[in-house]
Amino acid sequence: MLNHVRALRKKHGMTQAALAEAMGVSRNTINSIEVGRYVPSLPLALCLARFFGKPVEEVFDDQHEQSSSHNL
Amino acid sequence: MLNHVRALRKKHGMTQAALAEAMGVSRNTINSIEVGRYVPSLPLALCLARFFGKPVEEVFDDQHEQSSSHNL
DNA sequence: GCAGTATGTCAAGCATACTTGGCACATTGG
């Protein structure tokens, strides 16, 4: 699951900690999503997309994900 | 987390079992999402939205959710 | 009455999202 969280966050001039607080999650959660350790929940994905003013599909690329085969 | 999965599924003339198979998940998963027992993962939400030809935001309403207070 | 289909729900188990708290490293500026 590719995502553009890091690029969008930097475009907003925010740190991981600041974005985390804005989303109501921990810094570790934002960091883990940015580096691809796991994919966010739907509520968090909606929250991030809304925050960045973009549709969820533009922030998260489920199509050409590189990661290991089986999804969900 | 409100969603329009049931309405969209019926609009496609499908059963829960058929939609489940199309999404690659169990019937129980589709049923649980429709009746609001839990919200789907982001990959499944993207898959459902893509299947119905709608943006994720139109299938899942995070804004006016009725469910129990704290999110994520 | 009985079989088949569609739905709702439960329990137990596994996978994973998210938490707190901590540590390491690099960069920057006093």
Add this chain to the structure above:
DNA sequence: CCAATGTGCCAAGTATGCTTGACATACTGC
């Protein structure tokens, strides 16, 4: 030199998405 800031990562614990398998209900048509 030293402190502060930003980032990456780890461990252990909790919450929840998803699974299989099963059972109950209702409806339909033979």
